[in-house]
Amino acid sequence: MDQCLLSVIQNIGEAGHKTYILRTYSDQQFNATGTLKKYKVKYVSNTLLIGNNGQPVPAQTNVTILADGTNQVEIALNPTFFQTTTKEWVSAVILHELAHGIVSIEKPALNTNLMQHTFMFDERFPISIAQSLTELFPGIDQHDAIALGIDGLSEGYTIPGTNTINPAKNTFAEEKYFQNLNQAITAANRNAIAGYGTVFC
Numbered sequence: 001m002d003q004c005l006l007s008v009i010q011n012i013g014e015a016g017h018k019t020y021i022l023r024t025y026s027d028q029q030f031n032a033t034g035t036l037k038k039y040k041v042k043y044v045s046n047t048l049l050i051g052n053n054g055q056p057v058p059a060q061t062n063v064t065i066l067a068d069g070t071n072q073v074e075i076a077l078n079p080t081f082f083q084t085t086t087k088e089w090v091s092a093v094i095l096h097e098l099a100h101g102i103v104s105i106e107k108p109a110l111n112t113n114l115m116q117h118t119f120m121f122d123e124r125f126p127i128s129i130a131q132s133l134t135e136l137f138p139g140i141d142q143h144d145a146i147a148l149g150i151d152g153l154s155e156g157y158t159i160p161g162t163n164t165i166n167p168a169k170n171t172f173a174e175e176k177y178f179q180n181l182n183q184a185i186t187a188a189n190r191n192a193i194a195g196y197g198t199v200f201c
């Protein structure tokens, strides 16, 4: 495991993972009780990671159910994507992947990235991500934290098959995320580059 990546994962810690998962269950009104609600999050580092789209990607998540019913969320991360980024951005990537894991478990009918990204955008997952980022990086600007939560969800707010922002989603972003989507994209990009936030390594 890349040592810098390990330090970001350890910074989130067991407590941070638990808080984020429980917060997401609460925000989404998912039923958090029962024997099938145990989580184990496993991280693997893979510098040759290829996504479902056939392209190199920074992260990819798969869920498997272990023999005792535990939901194992395996998050593969590609540290080559992270070397010139910030701890804030890498943490946001991890929380985004964890959201995929939770959605896969709680909303199995949403079985494509497009469906999951749309759900995450519409159901305000960026707010849950922003709250965890604020716990991890107390000085982070709130608009930036939400923008980092929106990062990676472009499929969920563009007109399908294009890069054009859906105007209704932009209005939604202004109302629920306190910024328009171009502002969010700019803020996320700024926060992803080493020098603005906490350097990755």
Ligand SMILES: [Zn+2]
Pocket (backbone or CB within 6 Å): 096, 100, 113, 117, 152
């Ligand atoms: Zn995603």
